[in-house]
Amino acid sequence: MKYHQISNQLFIKNRKKFMAQMKPKSIAAFNSNDIYPISADSTMPFEQHRDIFYLSGADQEETILVLFPDAMDSRHREILFVRETNEHIAVWEGEKLTKEKATEVSGIKTIYWLSDFKKVFFDLMTEADTIYFNTNEHYRQAVETQTREDRFILECKKEFPAHQYAKSNPILQQIRGIKETEELDLMQTACNITEKGFRRLLGFVKPDVWEYEIEAELLHEFVKNRSKGFAYQPIIASGNNANVLHYVENNQQCKNGDLILMDVAAEYANYSSDLTRTIPVNGKFTQRQKDVYNAVLRVKNDATKLLVSGTIWAEYHKECGKLMTSELLGLGLLDKADVQNENPDWPAYKKYFMHGTSHHIGLNTHDYGELKTPMKANMVFTVEPGIYIPNEKMGIRLEDDVVIQEKGAPFNLMANIPIEVDELEELMNS
Known part of the structure; x- marks a missing residue:
């Protein structure tokens, strides 16, 4: 091994x-x-x-x-x-x-x-x-x-x-x-390896690079750091490919002006990490891309604060839906009539955010863990909201892995991985 x-x-x-x-x-x-x-x-x-x-x-x-x-x-x-x-x-x-x-x-x-x-x-x-x-x-x-x-x-x-x-x-x-300290350390190692791969990419991505070239860069960095490789099949989706949630072909050229959604992460000692970042191919977000990106980031940050001991998973997802609805209204993607007339079984926000916000992670990317009882300290969850707009050829998802604490907000295992617009642009253009 x-x-x-x-x-x-x-x-x-x-x-x-x-x-x-x-x-x-x-x-x-x-x-x-x-x-x-x-x-x-x-x-x-x-x-x-x-x-x-x-x-x-x-x-x-x-x-x-x-x-x-x-x-x-x-x-x-x-x-x-x-x-x-x-x-x-x-x-x-x-x-x-x-x-x-x-x-x-x-x-x-x-x-x-x-x-x-x-x-x-x-x-x-x-x-x-x-x-x-x-x-x-x-x-x-x-x-x-x-x-x-x-x-x-x-x-x-x-x-x-x-x-x-x-x-x-x-x-x-x-x-x-509920993870033991040793398991959290192994998961932190997996996240640290993922960080190295992502930082490597920020200096590599440029217009006309191919999705599979990005995949190769990541695999190089992961294996170099004692990982077997990807914790799951990597998603490297540029432009409209990002609107296919499980896009895994990774065979298209990344065009100037497009975004790349990358759901890619390393494993270590059979423990998974699970990261998603979305970056501009040319190193600079347009204003519209920035507005949608920051809306997703606000949902992620607010959803993270909800992951505390005692939270019920199903109720948590309902609250995340409310957060997303507010942002979609602000972006003009929904209006008040859409929300007032929505189907309770498929709320209006689902048109642009159709998957869940969090799942257990550990030895499996979608790990074991109780979902119908209150969350407990040392459970580890992803937080991964997204907004997908096919008619704008834009899909943005952001994801971190966080550890539930006995009291207060969770601990982010990926806190050191760049996510803010300004930091991403600076690193891509340095």
């Missing part, structure tokens, strides 16, 4: 939090992701399942974590099963976790080879009444592929039909949503 090894104390704490909420005589299992094929002998780069990483730090394929707090043998209360390495694997694939290294990474003392899993697991299941299955219940999930976790669940139900089943996801939604 490119990142510096994380202290196993983080994963020890995370497992304790999870096990504290498990039922008596219950066992929980977590599987690595598959390595997904493309065609022939080609595969996609491996991405570890974030849940097993969160609980163990193991960043390797064919790994299984088993938690059994009431195991009769105390050695079996935490077990990590890893793929057995050998000289052939070392030559063709490189270093894999040894038992000693797996303990060092995870803090788990009992390490078995994966080949021992069925025998050991069967023995443990004779002691357990309930098994926790790790299903994907994220509110935005739309997975059609059968995963390694899915296959494990089907096999367990077949082999252990008399056991009770429980869900690990509600526990993970609760505990993963």
